[in-house]
Structures are given as C-alpha cells and as structure tokens.
Amino acid sequence: xxxxxxxxxxxxxxxxxxxxxxxxxxxxxxxxxxxxxxxxxxxxxxxxxxxxxxxxxxxxxxxxxxxxxxxxxxxxxxxxxxxxxxxxxxxxxxxxxxxxxxxxxxxxxxxxxxxxxxxxxxxxxxxxxxxxxxxxxxxxxxxxxxxxxxxxxxxxxxxxxxxxxxxxxxxxxxxxxxxxxxxxxxxxxxxxxxxxxxxxxxxxxxxxxxxxxxxxxxxxxxxxxxxxxxxxxxxxxxxxxxxxxxxxxxxxxxxxxxxxxxxxxxxxxxxxxxxxxxxxxxxxxxxxxxxxxxxxxxxxxxxxxxxxxxxxxxx
Amino acid sequence: xxxxxxxxxxxxxxxxxxxxxxxxxxxxxxxxxxxxxxxxxxxxxxxxxxxxxxxxxxxxxxxxxxxxxxxxxxxxxxxxxxxxxxxxxxxxxxxxxxxxxxxxxxxxxxxxxxxxxxxxxxxxxxxxxxxxxxxxxxxxxxxxxxxxxxxxxxxxxxxxxxxxxxxxxxxxxxxxxxxxxxxxxxxxxxxxxxxxxxxxxxxxxxxxxxxxxxxxxxxxxxxxxxxxxxxxxxxxxxxxxxxxxxxxxxxxxxxxxxxxxxxxxxxxxxxxxxxxxxxxxxxxxxxxxxxxxxxxxxxxxxxxxxxxxxxxxxx
Amino acid sequence: xxxxxxxxxxxxxxxxxxxxxxxxxxxxxxxxxxxxxxxxxxxxxxxxxxxxxxxxxxxxxxxxxxxxxxxxxxxxxxxxxxxxxxxxxxxxxxxxxxxxxxxxxxxxxxxxxxxxxxxxxxxxxxxxxxxxxxxxxxxxxxxxxxxxxxxxxxxxxxxxxxxxxxxxxxxxxxxxxxxxxxxxxxxxxxxxxxxxxxxxxxxxxxxxxxxxxxxxxxxxxxxxxxxxxxxxxxxxxxxxxxxxxxxxxxxxxxxxxxxxxxxxxxxxxxxxxxxxxxxxxxxxxxxxxxxxxxxxxxxxxxxxxxxxxxxxxxx
Numbered sequence: 001x002x003x004x005x006x007x008x009x010x011x012x013x014x015x016x017x018x019x020x021x022x023x024x025x026x027x028x029x030x031x032x033x034x035x036x037x038x039x040x041x042x043x044x045x046x047x048x049x050x051x052x053x054x055x056x057x058x059x060x061x062x063x064x065x066x067x068x069x070x071x072x073x074x075x076x077x078x079x080x081x082x083x084x085x086x087x088x089x090x091x092x093x094x095x096x097x098x099x100x101x102x103x104x105x106x107x108x109x110x111x112x113x114x115x116x117x118x119x120x121x122x123x124x125x126x127x128x129x130x131x132x133x134x135x136x137x138x139x140x141x142x143x144x145x146x147x148x149x150x151x152x153x154x155x156x157x158x159x160x161x162x163x164x165x166x167x168x169x170x171x172x173x174x175x176x177x178x179x180x181x182x183x184x185x186x187x188x189x190x191x192x193x194x195x196x197x198x199x200x201x202x203x204x205x206x207x208x209x210x211x212x213x214x215x216x217x218x219x220x221x222x223x224x225x226x227x228x229x230x231x232x233x234x235x236x237x238x239x240x241x242x243x244x245x246x247x248x249x250x251x252x253x254x255x256x257x258x259x260x261x262x263x264x265x266x267x268x269x270x271x272x273x274x275x276x277x278x279x280x281x282x283x284x285x286x287x288x289x290x291x292x293x294x295x296x297x298x299x300x301x302x303x304x305x306x307x308x309x310x311x312x313x314x315x
Numbered sequence: 316x317x318x319x320x321x322x323x324x325x326x327x328x329x330x331x332x333x334x335x336x337x338x339x340x341x342x343x344x345x346x347x348x349x350x351x352x353x354x355x356x357x358x359x360x361x362x363x364x365x366x367x368x369x370x371x372x373x374x375x376x377x378x379x380x381x382x383x384x385x386x387x388x389x390x391x392x393x394x395x396x397x398x399x400x401x402x403x404x405x406x407x408x409x410x411x412x413x414x415x416x417x418x419x420x421x422x423x424x425x426x427x428x429x430x431x432x433x434x435x436x437x438x439x440x441x442x443x444x445x446x447x448x449x450x451x452x453x454x455x456x457x458x459x460x461x462x463x464x465x466x467x468x469x470x471x472x473x474x475x476x477x478x479x480x481x482x483x484x485x486x487x488x489x490x491x492x493x494x495x496x497x498x499x500x501x502x503x504x505x506x507x508x509x510x511x512x513x514x515x516x517x518x519x520x521x522x523x524x525x526x527x528x529x530x531x532x533x534x535x536x537x538x539x540x541x542x543x544x545x546x547x548x549x550x551x552x553x554x555x556x557x558x559x560x561x562x563x564x565x566x567x568x569x570x571x572x573x574x575x576x577x578x579x580x581x582x583x584x585x586x587x588x589x590x591x592x593x594x595x596x597x598x599x600x601x602x603x604x605x606x607x608x609x610x611x612x613x614x615x616x617x618x619x620x621x622x623x624x625x626x627x628x629x630x
Numbered sequence: 631x632x633x634x635x636x637x638x639x640x641x642x643x644x645x646x647x648x649x650x651x652x653x654x655x656x657x658x659x660x661x662x663x664x665x666x667x668x669x670x671x672x673x674x675x676x677x678x679x680x681x682x683x684x685x686x687x688x689x690x691x692x693x694x695x696x697x698x699x700x701x702x703x704x705x706x707x708x709x710x711x712x713x714x715x716x717x718x719x720x721x722x723x724x725x726x727x728x729x730x731x732x733x734x735x736x737x738x739x740x741x742x743x744x745x746x747x748x749x750x751x752x753x754x755x756x757x758x759x760x761x762x763x764x765x766x767x768x769x770x771x772x773x774x775x776x777x778x779x780x781x782x783x784x785x786x787x788x789x790x791x792x793x794x795x796x797x798x799x800x801x802x803x804x805x806x807x808x809x810x811x812x813x814x815x816x817x818x819x820x821x822x823x824x825x826x827x828x829x830x831x832x833x834x835x836x837x838x839x840x841x842x843x844x845x846x847x848x849x850x851x852x853x854x855x856x857x858x859x860x861x862x863x864x865x866x867x868x869x870x871x872x873x874x875x876x877x878x879x880x881x882x883x884x885x886x887x888x889x890x891x892x893x894x895x896x897x898x899x900x901x902x903x904x905x906x907x908x909x910x911x912x913x914x915x916x917x918x919x920x921x922x923x924x925x926x927x928x929x930x931x932x933x934x935x936x937x938x939x940x941x942x943x944x945x
Contacts, residue, residue, distance in 0.1 A: 029412065033356030035384070041663030043691060054407050057386050061358060061411055064384040069665070069694040071687050088887050092684050095910035096691055097659065257403050280410035344727065348671030350699070369722050372701050376673060376726055379699040572718050595725035 001297065003115045003122040004290055006131040007172040015140065015176060021289035022141050022282070028065065029285055038296050039068035042099040046072040047089070047114075048125070049105045054256060054280060055125050055134075059102050062287035068099065086110065087117055094118040099295045103127070108165075121294040132165040135255055136173035138286040142278045143213060146251065151178035156208055157199075158239060159217030159263050162189045162228070166255045167217055171197045184208070185217075185239060188228045204238065205245060215253045216241050216263045236262055243267045251275055316612065318430045318437040319605055321446040322487040330491060334456050336604035337597070343380065344600055353611050354383035357414040361387040362404070362429075363440070364420045369571060369595060370440050370449075374417050377602035383414065401425065402432055409433040414610045418442070423480075436609040447480040450570055451488035453601040457593045458528065461566065466493035471523055472514075473554060474532030474578050477504045477543070481570045482532055486512045499523070500532075500554060503543045519553065520560060530568045531556050531578045551577055558582045566590055631927065633745045633752040634920055636761040637802040645770065645806060651919035652771050652912070658695065659915055668926050669698035672729040676702040677719070677744075678755070679735045684886060684910060685755050685764075689732045692917035698729065716740065717747055724748040729925045733757070738795075751924040762795040765885055766803035768916040772908045773843060776881065781808035786838055787829075788869060789847030789893050792819045792858070796885045797847055801827045814838070815847075815869060818858045834868065835875060845883045846871050846893045866892055873897045881905055 001014065028036055044063040048056050056072070063070040073093070086105070093101060094117065103114050104125040111124035111131075126132040144150055155174045161167040161183045171194070174181045181199040183190060195201055208214065219235065229235040242265035246252060252274045258264050268274060316329065325333075343351055359378040363371050371387065378385040388408070401420070408416060409432065418429050419440040426439030426446075441447040459465055470489050476482040476498045486509070489496045496514040498505060510516055523529065534550065544550040557580035561567060567589045573579050583589060631644065640648075658666055674693040678686050686702065693700040703723070716735070723731060724747065733744050734755040741754035741761075756762040774780055785804045791797040791813045801824070804811045811829040813820060825831055838844065849865065859865040872895035876882060882904045888894050898904060 031356075034358065034412070035356035041661070041665035041695075043664065043694075045687075053388055053404060057360075057388060057408070057411070060386055061384070064358075064386075065356075069691070071690055071694075073683055073687060085890070088890075089683060091907055092886060092910050093687070095907050096687070096914055097664070097911075256407060260400065260403075277406055277410050280407050281412075284411055346671075349673065349727070350671035368703055368719060372675075372703060372723070372726070375701055376699070379673075379701075380671075571722060575715065575718075592721055592725050595722050596727075599726055 001293060003111075003124075004133055004294065005111050005115060005122065005124045007133045007136050007169045007176065008131070010133075010176070012176050015137065015173070018137055018286070018289050018293055019141050019144065021292055022137075022285045025065075025285040025288040025292075028288075029281075035065050035067060037067045038292060039063070039066040039099065042068050042295065043096060044068045044070050044291065045093050045096070045098045045101045045120075046070060046125075047093065047101055047103045048073070049075045049086075049103075049110075050126070052104060052125075054283065055104065058280070058283035059123075059125065059287050061284050062291055065284070066288055066291055068291070071096075071098075086113070090114050090117045094120055100291060123290060123294070126165055129163055129165050129168070131169045131172075132255075133169050133173075134283070134287055134290055135166050136169035137290065138279055138282040139170055139215070139253060139255075140173055140177060141286050142275050142282045143251070143253070145278070145282070146275060147212075150174070153179045153212045154182070154210055155179045155213045155215055156182045156184055156202075156211040157215045157217065158184045158205070158208075158241065160189045160219055160228070161185050161194060161217065162191050163220045164217050168197070170215065171199050175199065179213075182211070186229055186235070208245060209247055211250055213251045213253060214241055214246060218255060218257065219259050219262045232262055239263070240265055241268055243271075246271070246273060248273070253279060256280065316608060318426075318439075319448055319609065320426050320430060320437065320439045322448045322451050322484045322491065323446070325448075325491070327491050330452065330455065330488070333452055333601070333604050333608055334459065336607055337452075337456050337600045340380075340600040340603040340607070343603075350380050350382060352382045353607060354378070354381040354414065357383050357610065358411060359383045359385050359606065360408050360411075360413045360416045360435075361385060361440075362408065362416055362418045363388070364390040364401075364418075364425075365441070367419060367440075369598065370419065373595070373598035374438075374440065374602050376599050377606055380599070381603055381606055383606070386411075386413075401428070405429050405432045409435060415606060438605060438609070441480055444478055444480050444483070446484045446487075447570075448484050448488075449598070449602055449605055450481050451484035452605070453594060453597040454485055454530070454568060454570075455488055455492060456601050457590050457597045458566070458568070460593070460597070461590060462527075465489070468494045468527045469497070469525055470494045470528045470530055471497045471499055471517075471526040472530045472532065473499045473520070473523075473556065475504045475534055475543070476500050476509060476532065477506050478535045479532050483512070485530065486514050490514065494528075497526070501544060501550070523560060524562055526565055528566045528568060529556055529561060533570060533572065534574050534577045547577055554578070555580055556583055558586075561586070561588060563588070568594060571595060631923060633741075633754075634763055634924065635741050635745060635752065635754045637763045637766050637799045637806065638761070640763075640806070642806050645767065645803070648767055648916070648919050648923055649771050649774065651922055652767075652915045655695075655915040655918040655922075658918075659911075665695050665697060667697045668922060669693070669696040669729065672698050672925065673726060674698045674700050674921065675723050675726075675728045675731045675750075676700060676755075677723065677731055677733045678703070679705045679716075679733075679740075680756070682734060682755075684913065685734065688910070688913035689753075689755065689917050691914050692921055695914070696918055696921055698921070701726075701728075716743070720744050720747045724750060730921060753920060753924070756795055759793055759795050759798070761799045761802075762885075763799050763803075764913070764917055764920055765796050766799035767920065768909055768912040769800055769845070769883060769885075770803055770807060771916050772905050772912045773881070773883070775908070775912070776905060777842075780804070783809045783842045784812070784840055785809045785843045785845055786812045786814055786832075786841040787845045787847065788814045788835070788838075788871065790819045790849055790858070791815050791824060791847065792821050793850045794847050798827070800845060801829050805829065809843075812841070816859055816865070838875060839877055841880055843881045843883060844871055844876060848885060848887065849889050849892045862892055869893070870895055871898055873901075876901070876903060878903070883909060886910060 098120045100121040102123045108128035108130035110127040115122040175198040184202040413435045415436040417438045417440050423443035423445035425442045430437040490513040499517040728750045730751040732753045732755050738758035738760035740757040745752040805828040814832040
C-alpha cells in the first residue's frame with residue numbers, strides 16, 4: 001500500500017489492519033507523552049486547497065506524534081496565488097522528497113492525479129465530491145470501539161448525499177465491513193445512481209427506527225448554489241435528527257462541523273448516543289495508523305491473525 | 316491553578332510564583348540551546364480569532380522551547396470560515412487531548428467559556444475588552460527586572476483605556492503588587508466605573524511628572540468606530556508622550572505594536588527609558604512560566620520562600 | 631559571515647564554501663532520516679511579506695532538518711495588518727533572540743535594513759527587484775552537480791530582466807564563478823545599465839545556440855503594470871523557449887513557478903535538459919548550508935582545500 005486515495009481501493013483486510021494499528025496508537029494517545037519516534041526525520045506535507053480545521057490539524061498532530069516534520073501549505077498566501085498549477089506545485093514539493101503528501105482539493109480526482117506525479121505516498125484528505133477515506137476509517141474505528149463487530153449493523157446516512165464525499169466513502173466503508181447501508185434525503189440531494197454502491201435509498205425518515213446508527217451529513221451550505229431544498233427550515237422539518245427521531249438504542253454520528261439546528265437539533269448533539277466527539281478523537285489515531293501503514297508498514301508488519309497486538313516503538 | 320483567565324483570579328503569591336519561574340527560564344533563554352524537554356510529547360493549541368504577531372509567536376516560541384508540539388489555528392482559512400461555532404471548535408480541538416489551549420478572541424468572556432468546555436488548561440491571550448493577563452504578567456516581570464520591588468511605585472496608564480484589555484489587566488496587576496495606579500485619557504476613552512478597580516482617574520497629563528512609570532496604551536484605530544476623539548492629531552497634541560513630557564527618571568512602557576507619532580513620539584520609543592523591547596523579550600519567558608505552572612507545576616514545585624531558585628530540567 | 635544579503639557581498643571562495651557544505655548536506659537529504667541536530671534549540675524566523683510556496687517551505691524544511699525551531703510570520707493575519715512598521719516588527723522578533731531571520735519583502739533593500747536593526751543573522755529571501763541570493767546559490771549548485779566546473783560556461787538569461795531579482799543575483803553569481811553571461815529580452819524589459827554587472831545584452835534570441843545554459847525567467851504577470859510587452863502572445867512568439875529553440879546540448883533552468891506556455895513551452899519543461907526540478911531539490915540543501923555557515927560555521931570549519939569532505943554531525 002503506497003497511497004490512500006479511496007475506500008474503493010481497500011480490501012476488508014486492509015481496513016482491519018489500519019483499525020488494529022489505530023488501536024495500538026490509542027495507547028500512545030492515552031499517555032502524557034503522546035509521541036513515538038517512528039517517523040523522525042521524515043517529512044509530511046499538508047497541501048490544503050480548501051479551508052479546514054479538523055482534518056488539517058488532525059493530520060498535523062498525527063504527523064507530529066509520529067515525530068515527523070510537518071510542512072503545511074495552504075492555498076491562501078502561497079504560490080497558488082501566482083497561478084501555479086497543481087502539477088507544478090506537486091513537482092516542487094516532491095523535490096523535497098517528502099515521505100507523504102496529504103492533499104485536500106475541491107476537485108474530484110485531484111488526489112489520484114497528485115499520486116501520478118509524485119513518488120511520495122499520497123493521502124486523500126477530501127477531493128471534491130469524490131472521497132474522504134480517512135473520515136470513513138475513523139468512523140469505522142469509532143463505531144467499532146463502541147459496538148464491537150460491525151457485521152450486520154444497519155446504518156442510515158441522512159442528508160445532502162449529493163455533495164458529500166463523506167457519504168461516498170462511508171457507504172463504501174460500511175458495506176465493506178458488512179453493514180447494511182441506507183441513504184436518505186430529499187430526491188434533489190440523492191444522486192441517481194447511488195444504489196450501485198450497494199445501499200438502499202429512502203426519500204423520507206420513515207422507517208429510520210430500524211437503524212442501529214444514524215449518520216447525519218453536514219448540510220454544505222457553501223456548496224448549495226442551486227435550489228436543492230425549498231428552505232433550510234423546510235429541510236430541517238423533514239430531515240433534521242432531533243430527540244423525537246432518535247431512539248435510545250440508536251447511535252448518532254456526524255463528520256462535523258455540525259450546523260446546529262439544521263441537520264441536528266441541539267438536544268441530540270450532546271446526548272450520550274452521539275459519537276461526534278469520539279469521531280474527532282479517533283481522527284488522530286486513525287491518521288497515525290494510515291501514515292504508519294504507508295510509510296513504515298514494512299518495518300513492523302502487524303500479524304494479521306492477531307489484531308491489535310503490535311506495539312509502537314517506545315517514546 | 317488549571318487556567319489563566321484573568322489577573323483578577325491571581326493572588327499576589329500566584330503572581331510571585333510565576334515571575335520567579337520566569338526568571339528561571341530567563342537562564343534557558345540566555346543559552347544557545349534555548350530548550351528544555353519539560354513538555355515533550357504534549358500538545359499546545361494556539362486558537363487565534365484575531366490577527367496577532369507578537370502574542371501568537373511568543374506563545375509559539377514558549378511552547379516550542381518547552382518541547383511541546385504546537386498546533387496553530389487561525390480564524391482565517393479554517394472551519395471558522397464555515398460558520399463553526401466557538402463551542403464546536405473547542406470540542407473538536409479538545410478531542411485531541413491538548414495540554415493547553417491558548418485563546419484570543421474579540422469577545423469578552425470567550426476564554427472563560429472555552430475553559431467551561433474543555434479539560435485542557437486554558438490561557439486567555441486577550442478576550443475583547445476584558446483581559447490580557449499574560450501581557451500584565453510580562454509587564455510586571457519587565458518592570459521588576461529593572462526596578463526591583465514594585466511596592467509603592469506610581470504607574471500612569473495613558474490613552475484609550477476604554478477599549479483596552481491591557482489596561483484592565485494591568486490596573487489589576489499593578490495594584491495587586493502594591494503600585495499606585497492612575498489612568499489618564501480623554502473622558503470619552505475612560506470607562507465610568509474604572510476607579511472601582513482601585514485606580515485614580517485623570518483627564519489630562521497634568522501631574523504626570525509624579526509618575527515613576529508611564530504606561531502608554533496603543534490607540535486602537537481599528538476599534539474606534541465612534542467619534543471618541545476629534546482627531547488623531549488633537550489626541551496626540553493632548554496625550555502623546557514625547558520628549559518634553561517624559562522626565563529622565565521616568566520609565567516608559569507600551570504593549571506594542573506602537574503607532575509612532577500617535578501615542579508615542581519617535582524620540583521616546585528608542586530612548587533608554589523605554590522598556591518596550593524588554594517587554595517583548597519577557598513575553599517568551601513569562602509565557603513559558605505560565606505554561607509550566609499550569610501544565611507541569613505539580614511536578615516540581617517552586618519553593619515559595621526562596622524565589623527564583625528552581626532549575627528547569629537540563630536540555 | 632553574519633548575513634546573506636546579496637551575491638555582491640560574496641567572494642568566489644565564500645560561494646565555494648557554501649556549495650561544498652551543501653554537498654555534504656545532500657548526503658543527509660538522501661537518507662531516510664533527513665535530520666541533523668546542528669541547530670537544536672535555536673530559533674529561525676521566516677518573515678514573509680510576499681506570498682511564496684517554494685522559498686518559504688524550502689527554508690522551513692532546511693531549518694527543521696537542522697533541528698531548529700521555526701516560527702513563520704506571514705504578512706496576512708499578523709500585526710502587519712495593524713500597520714506595524716517593518717522596523718517595529720523586526721525589533722519585536724529580535725527580542726526573541728532568534729539565531730536567524732529570513733526575510734522576503736517587496737522592497738529592494740529591505741533585507742539590509744533588517745540586518746541593521748537586529749543582531750540575528752539575516753538572510754535575504756528576495757527583496758523587491760534587488761536580489762535573491764539563495765536562488766542564485768542553488769542554481770550554481772544545481773548546474774555544478776550536472777556540469778562540474780562552471781568556468782567558461784556560456785549562460786543566457788532570457789526574459790523579464792527588469793523586474794527580476796533572480797536575474798540580478800544570477801548575473802553576479804554566474805560571472806563570479808567564471809561564466810560568460812548574456813541577458814536577453816525585449817528592450818522594455820532590460821534595464822539600461824545592466825551591462826555594468828558584467829554581462830552582454832541581446833534583444834532577440836538570435837545567437838542563443840551558442841549558450842551552454844538557457845536560464846528562462848518567470849514572466850512576472852502580477853508586476854507588469856506598465857505596457858512592457860504588446861501582449862503575452864507576442865512575447866511568447868519572440869522569447870518563449872520551446873523545442874525548436876533549445877538544442878540537445880543545452881541545459882534549461884528556471885527559478886519557478888513556470889508560466890507554462892509563456893516563457894517556456896510544455897515540451898521543454900519536462901525534457902531531460904531541464905534542471906527545474908533539480909533546482910528545487912537543491913533549494914533545501916543550499917539553504918541548510920547557508921544557515922549552517924551563518925549560524926554554526928565557526929563550530930566546524932570546512933577545510934577550504936578539500937571541498938565537500940566535512941561531515942555534518944550524525945543524526
């Protein structure tokens with residue numbers, strides 16, 4: 001495994017290996033000194049063409065806790081202002097011989113292009129409406145930490161599926177792990193061919209009581225240029241997850257940041273069923289695991305049959 | 316002590332302990348290798364919702380010289396652009412289990428709110444017009460390095476007291492240390508109830524020759540939306556500290572950045588009486604001391620009766 | 631040597647020493663752990679008043695691979711927004727006692743001014759149309775790695791010489807090393823007195839077949855406020871380096887980022903004659919060498935007669 005571009009490329013075994021590695025790093029994160037020397041002297045570049053707090057800081061921390069040197073390039077205030085093309089930027093950065101480039105871009109397919117231009121390992125941190133694979137992995141990790149085996153769990157993904165790379169990656173990831181996935185939203189926000197990914201489609205919340213997990217998507221206000229919904233108010237009336245719609249046995253997930261009062265009501269965000277903060281927590285250890293697998297995986301292979309046994313090097 | 320939110324919360328003894336610790340770190344800063352391993356593997360987050368060079372870089376250096384991993388979040392180019400609320404941002408960042416969050420915000424009370432949402436130690440790096448406690452601490456440190464005991468010193472704080480968190484924190488800090496504080500400025504820039512903080516109030520520079528220390532405030536041009544002063548020119552004529560108004564026995568302080576020719580004339584900025592550069596220097600060691608007290612204080616208590624004796628761990 | 635402000639200040643011996651040091655660091659960059667502890671605990675400040683990806687990230691990596699603590703200050707989102715003058719900013723930053731300040735500014739002479747205000751070592755990372763000495767050094771390094779001795783090489787520098795600090799530094803650097811330099815461009819983009827730097831002047835590409843090295847300059851679109859060229863199309867027709875104009879024995883250099891289809895045609899950018907990616911690669915090791923010479927040069931002098939022998943300290 002050289003790159004992490006999409007969940008589509010991962011076998012169930014690949015996913016298991018990453019989740020097991022993440023578990024081992026969770027022990028490191030529980031210590032006061034949250035650091036291992038694994039990637040000391042190696043360079044990780046964060047190349048972000050979209051604004052982001054949680055994904056970029058999560059990768060930054062993951063790299064630093066592995067002792068890598070991190071260089072962060074944001075679109076604003078860089079040569080990107082001078083009209084340098086993505087390709088030239090990647091060639092420039094590749095000349096520094098980084099171990100990995102973490103790329104976020106508004107364009108679907110950007111991460112794969114980057115991977116074709118560099119010998120560094122490339123991690124897709126979100127490319128347009130295409131995929132956001134580390135989000136899906138951290139969601140799996142979070143859910144498994146709470147529920148154990150995922151086989152047979154029923155997951156409803158609710159909201160703006162059309163504009164959501166998180167939805168795409170998560171449909172693929174949950175089905176790969178044996179979950180039954182249903183997507184739900186207004187017809188204008190559900191892509192026509194989405195069922196080909198192996199999920200069911202619903203246009204209302206009727207029946208959501210069957211779900212074990214409700215995964216609400218962020219309403220991407222800034223991407224909603226068309227008239228996809230009559231109004232946020234009407235959207236909320238029909239699709240907002242609130243205290244009435246979330247049963248006590250159901251778990252609630254959301255990739256964040258949440259629009260309070262739009263896709264989620266305040267009372268469910270802070271309920272014990274919500275895993276939202278756990279998802280963020282998982283982000284660091286899962287991204288440590290991904291960096292480890294891509295950059296140091298050969299050094300200390302995880303015994304496939306034994307799960308989370310492998311110890312990271314002591315700090 | 317878990318947080319540093321305001322000078323109001325600090326006893327004189329607390330302040331003495333921080334200043335003593337800062338003195339011990341001044342030795343580290345004097346070395347070629349300006350680093351101790353105290354906070355190795357721990358995470359400090361700089362969360363700045365206002366632009367800042369000196370405060371943010373000073374905290375950044377303080378954290379790095381203590382070997383912490385620093386993650387810097389600026390309002391621009393982050394999820395803040397997507398309308399994420401402060402609370403959600405803090406919950407996200409808290410999920411990384413940082414040792415400390417350093418927060419600057421345009422809103423008074425923001426730091427206390429942050430502290431109510433996180434188990435990390437919170438340091439107020441300026442919250443609206445409320446407080447800027449590390450500024451006051453570094454001012455005390457700087458003045459004491461020059462003058463020794465502060466008891467009985469007469470300090471005049473001159474300028475835009477109304478909009479100044481520095482003024483508020485410094486009135487509290489100087490009086491706590493036994494100084495006699497006078498605030499001075501045009502009536503439109505002096506809050507009505509300011510005397511309740513324990514200072515005298517003057518509306519002209521008459522009598523400033525009695526001051527041991529003249530502390531000029533920055534004229535916050537960008538915050539002056541009302542018509543507080545007829546013009547900067549007239550303001551300068553009445554309240555600018557220049558060579559005629561500053562006697563040789565008086566010391567001059569300013570929190571920076573200075574508006575040359577507004578609150579201070581060029582000739583006094585670079586005079587030997589000016590402690591302005593010393594104040595900036597003190598910023599790093601005082602912030603190292605604050606981080607140390609909050610995050611590692613229990614590890615190696617400073618003997619209260621012995622002052623600056625405690626050695627930081629060798630680099 | 632305390633500062634690196636311009637190539638003009640460097641003797642051929644100075645340049646040789648830096649290039650030799652860079653060669654020794656190239657070994658470090660070839661390792662998996664690309665790091666030496668040379669500048670551990672010392673602070674390097676990147677102070678950039680112009681946007682930049684490659685120069686700022688290259689200095690950042692150079693500093694980090696020497697184990698220095700790097701603080702990066704960009705004009706956007708800093709006190710510069712509040713109208714703080716360059717001098718005040720430098721005085722502030724100097725109070726942190728940095729080992730070096732790397733300054734990029736739109737104003738010619740800014741680096742020399744900074745050096746007059748601070749005791750830190752100052753490195754000019756580009757000051758207006760004046761100089762960009764580390765670019766010239768990395769170009770020498772790159773060319774020598776490919777061609778060996780530079781003595782007698784014929785170098786044509788083509789394009790917008792008028793607005794180019796790279797042109798100025800490179801004319802000086804190439805001539806210092808014994809190359810014969812010709813500058814070439816439309817009369818409106820060639821400064822009148824440029825020949826006083828020791829180069830020849832041509833106003834067309836006629837005769838370029840004599841060149842061993844073609845060094846194309848970036849067409850600084852954002853600086854072209856006047857009517858220097860009739861159109862980019864006509865400029866390209868007369869001065870673009872393309873497959874017809876570049877002979878197989880000639881090498882091609884460019885400081886980047888390239889305007890594809892303006893100063894260079896796509897087919898030459900990716901040709902084996904192009905050293906453009908090598909130039910970027912060289913940036914890190916040459917900047918490591920410059921930092922080393924300025925900050926640690928006295929510690930481990932390079933034997934002048936032995937060239938690239940000296941080993942950096944092991945990681």
